[in-house]
Amino acid sequence: MPDDAATFRMLISQFTDFLTVAIHTVLYERNIYPQTSFLSARKYNFAVRQSRHPKVCEWINDAVAAVETELLKGNVERVAVVVYNKGLKPTERFLFDVSRFPPVSFTDVDTPLERKDSGGKIVPILPLIDIEEQFRATMSKLANCGTVLKPAPVGGTFTVAIELKGDGQAPISHPQPWMPVEPILDKDTANMSQKRAHPIRAVAAGDLIFESWIEEAREAD
């Protein structure tokens, strides 16, 4: 792809594509829906699973679209796919830290981006080959998350959440796709003992840089 065409919107859409695939994979791997309801598909030259339930797909697409809107505003710190157990307690969080996306104001989402390295040479913003390879690697880690996580909860459900940057405006205007939650202020005490993080992978391809890991709640009792 010619470098000059790479815009922030394209970068974001690369990420949201990945996010969609990731959500499907999580749903499959964590047994949220029956595994027979998934199709085998190919993305990033990697065998992935895709739910074939139209409502599920629709929900995911809507959620990702909402995430994309916020991403374009540049407000998002992290995107999380949260898996709940039967009792609606969050057991796992699949986190994507997107805080290192390039800071681009909303007016410039369609402006071509350019970056020069220290030597003044132009480096590609979206090296497609790199991106695909790194996504493939991430996807493979994600697909194997079952090896590090505890057995998947039975009868669980899931949701998608975003964590905003400190100065981010909460998307609470109408229509309101997001539901605001109280932040947990005392991070240290509340969370430290209760969860465990499994890194998935840090993707750094051109300016598409984000990190992903899984947080797993320790056994409460």
Next chain:
Amino acid sequence: MGSRLEQKSTLVRKRIEGHTFDAEDGDEYEGSKFGGFSEYFRRKKIKLQNLDAQVRAQSTDKPKIFKGLVCHINGYTQPSLNDLHTLIVQYGGGFIQYLDGKTMVTHIIASNLTPKKKEEFKRYRIVKPAWVVDSIDVGKLLPWENYRVVDEGANQKVLGFANGTMTSQVNRNTHRYKEQSDASWYTGQLKAQDAEKSSVSSRPASFAQTVTPDEEIDEDEYPMPEITSSVERALAEDDLDDDEPMLEAVEASANLLEVRTELETPPPSSPPPAQHIQDTEDVMAQQNTEMTLPETSAFRPREGSQEPDYSMAVVRDSEALRAVSPSRLASMTAEEHNALLLSDPKIRKSTVVNPEFLDQYYRESRLHHLSTWKADLKAQLQAVAAEKSSSQKQKLKKLPGQRRYIMHVDFDSFFAAVSLKNYPQHKDKPCVVAHGNGSGSEIASCNYAAREFGVKNGMWMKRAQELCPEIKILPYDFPAYEAASRKFYEAILATEGVVQSVSIDEALVDISALCFAESGTDGVQRHEGGVFREQRKADEIAQNMRDEVLAKTGCNVSVGIGGNILQAKLALRKAKPAGQHQLRPEEVLDFIGILEVEKLPGVAWSTSSKLEEIGVKLVKDIREQTKERLINTLGPKTGEKLWEYSRGIDRVEVGEQVVRKSVSAEVNWGVRFENHEQVDEFLQGLCGELTKRLLKEGVKGRQLNLKVMRRAADAPRDPPKHLGHGKCDTHNKGIQLGVATNDTAVITKEVITMMRSLNISPGELRGIGVQMQKLDPIRAGMQDPGSQRRLQFKTGQAIKPLHERQISEAKSAGDPIQDDIKTPEKQRRVDFGKPSLPVQVVDPGTPTKRMLNTLGTQFVLPTQVDPAVLAELPEDIRAKLARHLTSNELEKGFENVRSEEEDTRPARSLGFVATALPNQSQLDPSILDSLPEDVRNEVLGFYKSPGGRKRGEQALLPQSPRKNRTLQTTKQPVKRKRGGGLFAGRARSNLHNSDISTLTQANFVARPMSKHLHDDAGTTTEDNTEGEADEVDPEFLAALPEDMRQEVLAQQRNARLARTGGIDLSLHQRSKAKQKKKLFDEEGPLDRLLQLPPRPDKPTFTTGKLSELADLRGAVKAWYEEFSDEGPYDEDVKALSRYLHDVVVDERDISKAVAVVKYMVCLLDEHGQTTQTVQKAWETALDHIKEDVQTACHERGM
């Protein structure tokens, strides 16, 4: 195919030739061992060759014509394999029974091959057995090509060479299964036996199996030697001796012809010169003496509405042709020949070169008149009929099983009958209607008396006169026909039935409703005598109508009545002449059954011959065939139709209209061109005619077809019919327009493009037709209802006087009195419609090559007007000319300079504005030098004067861009100079233009103009540098550094590409944006990009600035190994943990940190053999690091 075939077959041939046989004592006659099949087979083949060697040795009296050949026979042949084998071997050939490989033999003999084998053997010499037989017959080896079994298929044109000249030959598809049985050797023998009643000849070779192709080729009327290329001309000069006697023969035959042909008065619309009339009268007088008819005056050979044809005598009388020696005549190119022909003003007048030709042609062509007149009349009558019967149609509901009564009404020999009313004395004598008594005139209609002699409609007069010497020839009388036809239709409409007009003298009437009214039924039930009453009523209606027509017109009509159109038509056959016949339902099957299939409507020679093959001759035979068989034989439509017809079924309803599918205009007579300009001009006229017809039909078309008749390679230059097309090859070319149109300009442009792409030399053209298909009706109430909306532009004002000029010019050119026809001719150029394709005419043989000006405009006025000529012109033309010249003279000079420069620098011309002056720096000094002194000064002076450039542009350009745009759609011949046409830039420009040159784009995109706008805007506003942006000054370019120059050039190229692709509707809007863009391009592309801030540096480890995982691992390992026996230093542990902390917090790559830690764990596990303390120290360090990583994670809220 040479080498591949030759290699192996040569070996085989040598082996066979070297094969000798003395006695049966070779090893091949020994017994073979068990399982030694290959040995056995080898021996068998040797033994077979022994046999051949013996045969060859015995037949020493036979000529060895097949020497050097190796043949193999495949499949069933006539004569049989054995006979052929013997023949080949006797006459010196080699024979292979068992084919080890296709290349083993030189020829494979077969009558027919399976499709698979045809494909397989395509590249080999597969010949028919006749080749062997005929070769032996002639006594020499005939070329095998004439006996191929596998050819390139029916589509492949074949060049024939006969008598040293090139001829075009139709590639006949000879693969029919009957070929073997009809023309085979055995059949030939049987026939010969029958004929001669003698015993079979001992030598089978004496019978020809098939006709040799040589005989097929000689079909041309004149054995005129044909030389087309210069190479052949040179050859021809060598055998001039051979040519001379032939030419004499031509002269002789021409003389003979002269006796037969006669001269006829030219059309009244164009009074011929006095001398010509003299000529005419002479011949007329001569004619009159020859004619034995007493009332010559009554039979004036010509009427007003006849085509202006001259006989061959004119051509022969023509001084110009006489003056040229016959041998020169033969060696001329087609264009020269035409030029010579056209140099006779009389002939010139009647060819397409005459600007009024088209008008005249369509006004006076008899065939055209007949067809259009008929069509018009038919349309009128149809309209009346439709109007009248629409009300009745409402009530007439068709019930299933309803009886129908259809009348087919037809005049008896309409033209003849009406024409005869003026000559009642000939009423009972054989009479025909034709346009003259020349042998070449066609019979339009003949009366029943003439039909008894076997004269038929459409027959040539010559033949008719042979059949019936005392036949009377009546002239056309169109007004009378029209009147009769009107009365005829009045009578028909008076019957109150549903009327469908078939032609002017023929109509179908559905009178079912009337009959049912009579019987009082609904047509389904059967009352007592009801059917009978209906039938009687039908007869009554028919009788009344016939009486009425007879009373009104004095002519007889015949009526056929039947249950459907088919039955009515068939009944009419029986009714004729002057009668009526009703085909009753119970008789239908018998009546139709005994007819021959050809009597059925829609069945003619080709269908009936196919039917005959499946054993059908009469209609009742069709009934014995299954529907499937008929469909297989004749195709789904015809098959099913015939199946139904044979049972008297015809589902077509009266009143169903056939929708018109195409509109065309075609001229095949008088087409003689000297150069491309004339062709283009003629095409323009023809397209105008097509447009007229499209408008008349109220349609637009989406597909345009061009049909071109080109003189066949073997046809004489002057065909038997004077200025006719003679024997021709027809070429067709079509184009999808995408948007329905009836715009002359668009059509012309496309047609000219197609014509160019056919690349036919103008002299070879004999007929041109344009046809519009895929018609869309023009919806009423909309101005321009194309399938695509188009922008409306005002038409430029300047056009009008130019048009007038054009007309007057054309008139003066067409003036027959004017002797010097060449002068106005020279000035005529292609008016408009530059083809969007750059077509190069590559015909080195044509002298017109130099004259060819594909980019020319029609009226390039001379910059220097000869005052003498000016004085001779009529007052009004002179005034206009003078006015024009004064205003344009200056520019004209520059135009010429510029266009010349463009010619020398075609690449540069791309960026040129059609009318703008180039930069001074772009003037080619060499060209400037070659200019005459005064012109050069003028040019240079123009640059010096400050307002010069601007003035030059302003004078030529309308101010607003909008007006500018109209230039392309309207004709402004004067504005477009040589090389400066609207599409000049495109036509001349690079190759990638060609693939986007569809109609719409050519229409919308006025690239050079847009460019000019741009340029114009640039010069009128402040920033002069921008104005040059499109056409970058080479000096400026040279001053730029290398990389910048590349960039600018690339940018230009891109811009050009972008401009040439796609429809651009808003050129003037875009031009500003483009300028802006240009500005960017000049300054570099950076402004539009969002420059991202540099990323914070990755945290690195140690002085080696390590950050990659592999490097880190290496460092950790080295570190561990270095200190594996003494424990790590605290500083090192701190450094690592700080780094990992940075990795987690700043680089945000936990996985990397975790991986490093895990690697350390691994290392410790692996090398856990050292002392406890050291181990302990390492583990503490590891814990420390782990803890730090954990803390880092917590800092990030994990």
